Amino acid sequence: MGDSALNVNIVLENKSISVPYDSNTTAEDVCIYVCKQLNIATLTRNLFALRVTGKSIYLMPAATFTEKGSTNVDFRIRFKVANVSKLEKLDINTYNYYFHQARSDVLENKIPDIVYEKYRRELVGLGITDMYRVMLEKGISRESVESDYKKFIPKDVLKRYPFFIRKPIHDTLSKLRKSGYDASYVKAEYLRQLQNIAPEYLSECYKAVIDQKGSTCSITIKVSPYDSSEPGLKYCMDSKKEEWYLICTIDELGFISIRNDGTIEISRKNGIPFYLKFHSIPVMYSF
Template identity: 30%
Template sequence: MAPLGEETPLIGERSCSLSSTETGTLQVYLYHRVAPGAAGVLTFTFGKYTAEELCVHAAKACGVLPVCHPLFALATEDLSCWFPPNHLFTVDEVCSQVVVYRIRFLFPSWCGLGQSHRFQLLNDRASPVLDYPVIDYLFAQSRSDFIGGRMAMALSLPQQEECLGLAVLDMLRIAKEKHQSPSEVFSHVSYKSCIPAPLRCQIQQHSFLTRKRIRHRFSKSLRKLGGCQPDGCCLKLKYLLDLERLQRRWAEESFLVRTTGSAKDITIHVAGESGVSWSCSGSEVRQHFCDFPDIADISIKQASGDGAAVENRVVTLTKTDNRVLEVEFPSLRDALSCVALIDGYYRLTADAHHYFCKEVAPPRLLEDLENQCHGPISSEFAVNKLKVAGSRPGLFLLRRSPQDFDSFLLTVCTETRSGRDYKRCLIRKDEDGSWGLSGVPRRFCSLRDLLGTYRRCGLQAEGAPMRLAACCPPQPRGDGRGWGVTSLHGVCDVTAWVV
């Protein structure tokens, strides 16, 4: 399978199914990989895998760090539904399965310096929120959606101009990556391959002279912008920003449901910028229900069916002011897809260590809560948390590594001859599931077992003895009022957006 690049059809354009003819496999399709020429698919054989586990494998293949891992999720092959992070895939000899690894959680202006930007602890300059591997992936995903026709848009004359402008940026990006001049690329790559199919058809219906004029204008724009020598990443950022302006609701998801009281069909809209809203079917008027930090509870229950089992599920959203939105989904899969979306946005905007219902709880989050473990925060913020907690000798903080999915870091407050100090220990989880301190041969069957042992007998770091007296656990964020930041899972102190 070739990577999903310029030389291969986009997911939405393939005439046949992505599914492998080989039974007994689960395939995860990727839009972009770090290694040039690497296959755009990960294949898993017999066994059981959670959706989150598959996302971690995909993140490693795509160069996505743990900080940005919560932005991704798995979608069905036709992109009609999403799997919650705890969904269990069973791979056997009966059939094959195909899922797509995608960025699901997005906020406006993440790719530029608009309403939000990232503020780094050691660098007070603003920068794009997303790391470069995530920008690369978002670009490849968005380009696939745009060219594949998955972004609904009216082809008015201004929008046609915008689409052709995006094609110019795309051609410049191709030239930059292939180390060719824009003219060389333009001679063997059609600009029509960089625009949506409906626009291609519309251009094809024009007269020969009109098509020639469009091509001439495109070539002229390409040469003009090519003379500026733009950076490849800047071209991708500009592409994403222009695409966002062209399709303002590109990151919004909608769910067709029915109200439980009046049995009226309505549409639930969920977006990072506007929270949860709803509209009557066929109406453009929307009623805002809540922002994500205003949600107090979410529940899922089976709809009543006069004693007979039904597939429908009733989802109840309760706000902090006790207002309720109760709707009925046509299936459990659709209900879980919507609830997982709201649940994920809540962790990004209000409380990184919270989940609303066990049906969509991320396994890694449950593991963190059990072990009183923080997300992938930096050493500086770990030390700061210990200082806020009192900096008593023996106070320690457990956190996930910001760089490695299989590593944890232990930051311990110690008393030395020169005064109060903070030591760090690396904890590794091996492929066989065993745990151990870096450089120490002793292995443990669980993280809790490791911590319990060293709390009893102590340990050494950098030649200094340390004791683990008390843990500094993650603190709940409450209702989130007064916040001016958006956080990723467990990293609300590492990466923040000033609003």
């Protein structure tokens, strides 16, 4: 790595890490560097990736950084293990990072599956759970945490229901203080509640086009390995966003080939290949 430095945002206390790089430094090199800084175990490093800040575009492991100061990136867990509770046993630092990433995504409305009108009570519950965690981990009084309640509840919930928040927070925190739960249990409960309302958290969606009977149609393609019934690749037409069609399951996926114009071919073990085209090469490589 060279004299130039890349700014890598991490979710822990909204900090960033300055990573030296040169023209040969890859995204994988940067991930390894940050993992070492955060004491992430070698076993779980492959769960992480770099995402372009402000965009839903991940850098492929072989991507390099050639322009000084041209890219800000986020260090994120991209791949979720089947049983999140086992992640704590694999590596506690990775587990803690996953928790704080999930917490940040909830607060910043970054989880598409969570409809705030539908899950208002659950989101308030997540906020209260997080408040109690802070009380336990930092030894802060209930009164102090309650006074900062806006830091723990998504802004959309606060805007829509400003008068129905403080009383359930006060009552529930008072009960939790008598529960005897430790911080580890509270974190696990937070993630369990999140799994219930957003089981496909960390699935990814991309815009693309397909040819349908000679006409170009805009679609959204979803990488959905966490669907409990049909984990795989799906798409919906932009004109019919409620109807999802399965391209293939993970088991049925043969291979994916790419072209320089952003076109990809998805080869399926059962059925003819599926072709689509992305709007840019970075989006194609992210997919």
